[in-house]
Amino acid sequence: MARGPHPARCIISSGPPNKSPCGGLENEHAARLQYMEKRKKKKKRNVDSECRQFNDEWNIKYFFVKANDKALCLICKDSVAVLKEYNIRRHYESKHGSSYSHIIGAERTKKAIYKVAYVLAKKGKPFTDGSIIKECIVEAAGELCPEKVNLFKMISLGSNTVARRIEDLGGDIIRQIKEKAKRFCWYSLALDESTDVCDTSQLLVFIRGVDSEFNVTQELASVHSMHTTTTGEDIFN
Known part of the structure; x- marks a missing residue:
């Protein structure tokens, strides 16, 4: 007697009724497709949003x-x-680098001179100290980066150069104070008299102001030498 086909095997699933045993794979595949669709629809990076x-x-x-x-x-x-x-x-x-790099170098050299002059003025050191600072920089560069010694030698830190740079810095500070003072809604002045090492009376004028956005500015506005008397009438005159 010929045998018929093998009986179908029965697969028992522990999941809920009427659900395919391969439902987990189907759900995973569907989630993967959904993720790919989201990636396709993802907006391109907006440069403006990066500020x-x-x-x-x-x-x-x-x-x-x-x-x-x-x-x-x-x-x-x-x-x-x-x-x-x-x-x-x-x-x-x-x-353009090969044609204009020397101009960039000149600007950096000038900026370096201003920075050294600013430190000398802030510390109250004489202008002639600029030459000493340059000598120290060149000696240090000779040990740390000998190939760039000539670059540091280009920095001019003579007394006259330092004096001019400090005058430029002072003029720029005055310009900034004047620009801020134009926006003051309220301001006050404070005066103080002191004597320097040469026994000359120096009058210091401080200004304090507030603009419409309540930004407070307080600066030393001016210094005046008083070679005669220092009475209240002399100060206000």
Whole structure:
């Protein structure tokens, strides 16, 4: 007697009734498809949301200015859409670095002189100390980075140069105080008289002001030498 086909095997599932035993795999596959769809519909990164802003230092470092929310190269008139220093630096180094790097170096040298002059003025040191500082820098560079010694030798820190740079810094401070004073809604003056090492009376004038946004500014506005008497009438005159 011929045998018939094998009887169908019965698969017993411990899951709920009327549910396929392969439901777990099906759910996993569906979740994977749903995840892929979400990735496809994901919006592209918005550059504006990253709050990228044009840095004014790029004017000197890379010869770029901001124009219509883009960075415009002043040399070749090309524009860079994304305000990111890497993109701007790559444009400058690949197209203009070999021709204009000496200008960048001159600006950095000038900035270094201003920084040294600022420290000398803040510490109350004589202008002639600039030459000593330069000698120290050159000696240290000769040991740490001998290949760049000539770069440090280009820094001019003579007494006359330091004096001019300190005058420039002082003039810039006065300009900033005047600009802020124009926005003062309320202000007050404080005067103090003191005597320097040469026994000369010095009148110090302090200003304190508040603008419409309640930003408080307090600065030493002026210093006047008084070689005669120092009465109240002399001060107010």
